[in-house]
Amino acid sequence: MASKTILDELKRTQILELLEQGKRTDGRALDEPRELTIEINAIPKANGSAKLRLGDTEVLCGVKIQPDKPFPDMGDKGIFMCTAELLPLSHPTVETGPPQAPVIELARVVDRGIRESHMVDVSQLVIEKDKSVVGVFADIVVIDYDGNLFDACSYAATAALLTSKTPKWTMVDDKITLVDGGESPLPTTTIPVSVTMGKIGNHIVVDPNGDEWESMDARVTITSDSDGNICALQKGGSDGFTLDEMVQCGELSVRVGAQIREKLKAAQQEAQ
Amino acid sequence: MGGRDATMVLLDENGIRCDGRKIDEPRRIMIRAGGLKNADGSAYIEFGDNKILVGVFGPRDVHPKHMSDTDTGILRVRYHMEPFSVDERKRPAPSRREIEISKVIKEALEPAVMLEKFPRTAVDVFIEVLQADGGTRCAALTAASVALADAGIPMRDMVAAIASGKVADTIILDVNNEEDQAGQADMPIGYMPSLEKITLLQLDGVLTPEEYKKCVEVGVEGCKLVYDIQKKALNDKYFGKKGD
Amino acid sequence: MADRRKYVIPGDVITTGPFRPEQNVMLDGEKIIATAVGISEIYDDSVKVIPLTGKYIPKIDDLVIAKVNSHTSLSWELDINSCYVGFLPAQDVFGRDFSAHADELTSKLKTGDLVAARIANFDRTRDPLVTISDRDLGKIDSGVLIAISPSKVPRLIGKRGSMIQMIEQATDAAVTIGQNGWVVVSCDSPEGLLKAKTAIEMVNEKAHVANLTDQVKEMLDKKSES
Numbered sequence: 170m171a172s173k174t175i176l177d178e179l180k181r182t183q184i185l186e187l188l189e190q191g192k193r194t195d196g197r198a199l200d201e202p203r204e205l206t207i208e209i210n211a212i213p214k215a216n217g218s219a220k221l222r223l224g225d226t227e228v229l230c231g232v233k234i235q236p237d238k239p240f241p242d243m244g245d246k247g248i249f250m251c252t253a254e255l256l257p258l259s260h261p262t263v264e265t266g267p268p269q270a271p272v273i274e275l276a277r278v279v280d281r282g283i284r285e286s287h288m289v290d291v292s293q294l295v296i297e298k299d300k301s302v303v304g305v306f307a308d309i310v311v312i313d314y315d316g317n318l319f320d321a322c323s324y325a326a327t328a329a330l331l332t333s334k335t336p337k338w339t340m341v342d343d344k345i346t347l348v349d350g351g352e353s354p355l356p357t358t359t360i361p362v363s364v365t366m367g368k369i370g371n372h373i374v375v376d377p378n379g380d381e382w383e384s385m386d387a388r389v390t391i392t393s394d395s396d397g398n399i400c401a402l403q404k405g406g407s408d409g410f411t412l413d414e415m416v417q418c419g420e421l422s423v424r425v426g427a428q429i430r431e432k433l434k435a436a437q438q439e440a441q
Numbered sequence: 442m443g444g445r446d447a448t449m450v451l452l453d454e455n456g457i458r459c460d461g462r463k464i465d466e467p468r469r470i471m472i473r474a475g476g477l478k479n480a481d482g483s484a485y486i487e488f489g490d491n492k493i494l495v496g497v498f499g500p501r502d503v504h505p506k507h508m509s510d511t512d513t514g515i516l517r518v519r520y521h522m523e524p525f526s527v528d529e530r531k532r533p534a535p536s537r538r539e540i541e542i543s544k545v546i547k548e549a550l551e552p553a554v555m556l557e558k559f560p561r562t563a564v565d566v567f568i569e570v571l572q573a574d575g576g577t578r579c580a581a582l583t584a585a586s587v588a589l590a591d592a593g594i595p596m597r598d599m600v601a602a603i604a605s606g607k608v609a610d611t612i613i614l615d616v617n618n619e620e621d622q623a624g625q626a627d628m629p630i631g632y633m634p635s636l637e638k639i640t641l642l643q644l645d646g647v648l649t650p651e652e653y654k655k656c657v658e659v660g661v662e663g664c665k666l667v668y669d670i671q672k673k674a675l676n677d678k679y680f681g682k683k684g685d
Numbered sequence: 686m687a688d689r690r691k692y693v694i695p696g697d698v699i700t701t702g703p704f705r706p707e708q709n710v711m712l713d714g715e716k717i718i719a720t721a722v723g724i725s726e727i728y729d730d731s732v733k734v735i736p737l738t739g740k741y742i743p744k745i746d747d748l749v750i751a752k753v754n755s756h757t758s759l760s761w762e763l764d765i766n767s768c769y770v771g772f773l774p775a776q777d778v779f780g781r782d783f784s785a786h787a788d789e790l791t792s793k794l795k796t797g798d799l800v801a802a803r804i805a806n807f808d809r810t811r812d813p814l815v816t817i818s819d820r821d822l823g824k825i826d827s828g829v830l831i832a833i834s835p836s837k838v839p840r841l842i843g844k845r846g847s848m849i850q851m852i853e854q855a856t857d858a859a860v861t862i863g864q865n866g867w868v869v870v871s872c873d874s875p876e877g878l879l880k881a882k883t884a885i886e887m888v889n890e891k892a893h894v895a896n897l898t899d900q901v902k903e904m905l906d907k908k909s910e911s
Contacts, residue, residue: 175752175753175754175764175797176797177752177797177798177799177830178795178797178798178799179799179825179827179828179830180829180830181797183829211571212492212525212526212571212572213490213572214490214528214572214574215525215572218525225478229571231523231524231525231571233524233525233529235530252524254533256496256521256567257496257519257565257567258477258479258480258483258494258495258496258498258567258569259477259479259496260479261479261480261481261498261501265567306524306525306530308523308524308525308530308533310569312477312569313477313478314479315478315479481740482738499740499768500740500768501768502768502769502770553695555711555720558809559768559809560809560810561769561809562768562769590694590721590722590738591722591738592738592739592740593721593722593736593737593738593739593740593836594739595695595709595720595721596695596696596720597695597696597711597713597718598695599694599696633696634696635696635697635698635718636696636713671694672694675694675722676692679692679722679723679737679738679893680692681893
């Protein structure tokens with residue numbers, strides 16, 4: 170993400186010492202995510218949107234839904250695309266210019282987490298087979314950085330999609346025409362929730378904050394759906410996990426994911 | 442950028458505009474100074490339906506070093522629109538329009554920022570348009586000025602901005618999106634209220650010499666209204682209510 | 686003594702007349718204009734503005750807390766929380782006999798280490814020269830680093846040190862305040878450490894509030910729960 174800021178040695182030592190005692194610098198338990206606040210419809214002119222704070226990390230997702238051409242060989246499916254951008258105002262080390270590998274990884278992991286869960290049913294997004302489909306674009310921007318962009322971006326996109334409204338189009342004389350008053354909630358099938366865990370020494374911590382992110386040796390992001398099935402996974406960082414640690418992370422992600430899912434559901438209720 | 446209602450009445454017989462405003466009435470403006478944790482200074486503005494966030498870093502080291510100036514600091518501005526900020530989704534790569542607006546805003550701020558006090562450094566201004574509705578460059582410039590003050594960058598003056606224009610042969614203040622698309626002229630103006638200097642001025646449309654003079658005057662008066670809101674934003678953050 | 690304090694933002698005319706413009710103020714004809722967000726003060730023959738925000742500008746002899754960014758074989762580069770980076774030459778630590786072949790810089794200071802340092806020399810054409818060769822300076826081995834706005838440092842110190850002494854006495858913590866806004870707090874008891882941290886953060890948030898000293902004292906006097 171933001172290229173390595175130098176964490177002062179005292180802080181790094183302190184983080185490890187506390188972990189040995191089962192504690193974290195901000196008082197959380199090892200399996201406890203930070204406070205999550207979601208503001209739905211932050212961008213009223215978009216089809217859906219959510220501004221989200223996870224601790225001091227703040228991200229914004231806007232969903233645009235508009236007619237598009239289908240992919241070749243996929244004329245019976247609409248388009249779903251998720252992008253992520255790290256805005257230079259989010260951290261002093263973020264550079265302008267084309268996205269670097271860490272940000273591309275972030276965008277693709279968030280996209281896969283939602284896509285593989287089949288949250289957006291693209292078979293319902295066809296206007297005319299092979300000619301014209303509906304494109305759903307979830308664009309996420311990071312406004313303030315304090316660790317764990319994977320989860321913050323994923324939750325923002327999910328919340329925005331859950332509360333999006335899609336217009337209706339039909340073909341009239343071969344032209345794509347908007348149907349007046351045809352707006353309806355975007356059909357979704359499940360609520361995917363990603364949980365990112367960092368490995369610091371021999372300890373696994375859920376939702377690493379900025380300082381923990383700099384201290385960790387490896388990380389894994391695991392996405393589960395409303396049925397409790399794991400549908401996407403990405404391991405990163407330059408150290409390795411043991412088999413037991415990986416299994417432990419799988420269990421943690423489903424358990425913590427269920428708690429987060431309740432918050433996303435609440436946001437969805439609020440919008441209705 | 443089409444699709445506007447060609448039959449929309451921009452100014453009715455009572456002198457009321459398409460969104461209910463009078464000819465010299467600006468849209469609702471709200472500015473908040475600060476708000477971002479990592480930026481050195483920041484500001485958020487709502488100008489009508491425009492929603493724009495600005496973050497400032499600096500003065501800070503310049504990389505690559507050859508871009509720095511031994512005698513003075515440099516100002517860098519990036520105006521950027523999010524894909525979801527406009528009607529038809531915008532692709533993330535910088536457009537020519539964004540590049541031009543970045544330059545125009547930079548040159549509107551340079552007379553105000555005392556860069557000579559920080560040789561070999563840069564001040565970076567990052568403007569993010571979250572939702573656009575006509576007049577984004579004026580709203581952006583206004584917020585950028587507040588963000589720079591919030592960052593403690595020494596400035597000779599604030600820069601306030603608004604667009605004046607012409608619809609139905611009448612000079613109006615604060616051109617919205619519909620008026621920009623279907624009206625007769627749009628003139629964004631940026632102004633330093635204390636030093637009384639115009640630092641941004643552009644024009645789209647046709648004006649007689651008399652209309653041009655009136656348009657600039659109306660714009661300058663409009664900038665003074667915007668300046669009051671900038672002042673309030675900084676007052677609220679720094680000189681808050683006593684005893685809180 | 687200062688006369689007539691006023692809240693100002695850039696561009697505000699503070700006064701007119703034959704005053705000498707000092708910090709954060711400029712002369713435009715007869716007008717004295719503020720160039721920063723802050724509090725203006727008019728003295729007999731000069732005017733200045735005390736800024737309420739802004740980066741640390743190094744001044745010679747300032748005590749600062751610095752963090753090692755990197756090093757070459759001849760010097761360390763230090764983050765001093767300013768727009769300029771600090772330059773610490775190897776001789777300052779190893780002495781005159783320093784030899785780039787024999788002496789390894791990381792044996793004394795490595796990336797990420799914190800030091801208490803002094804600004805030895807600075808003008809805007811060169812990066813500030815830093816020294817750690819006095820008795821009260823050098824590598825910091827323990828404690829927690831807290832960042833506050835450099836403009837709040839005078840408030841944290843207080844009149845003749847009154848604010849910081851109050852905090853140290855109430856918590857048994859040792860606090861080193863860098864003029865650059867970086868503060869190191871060490872304390873044997875975790876409760877004392879937390880209280881000292883809270884007090885320092887309170888000063889940073891509420892420096893402009895009139896009865897801040899009372900508010901901080903009240904917080905410190907409260908018996909810590911659990």
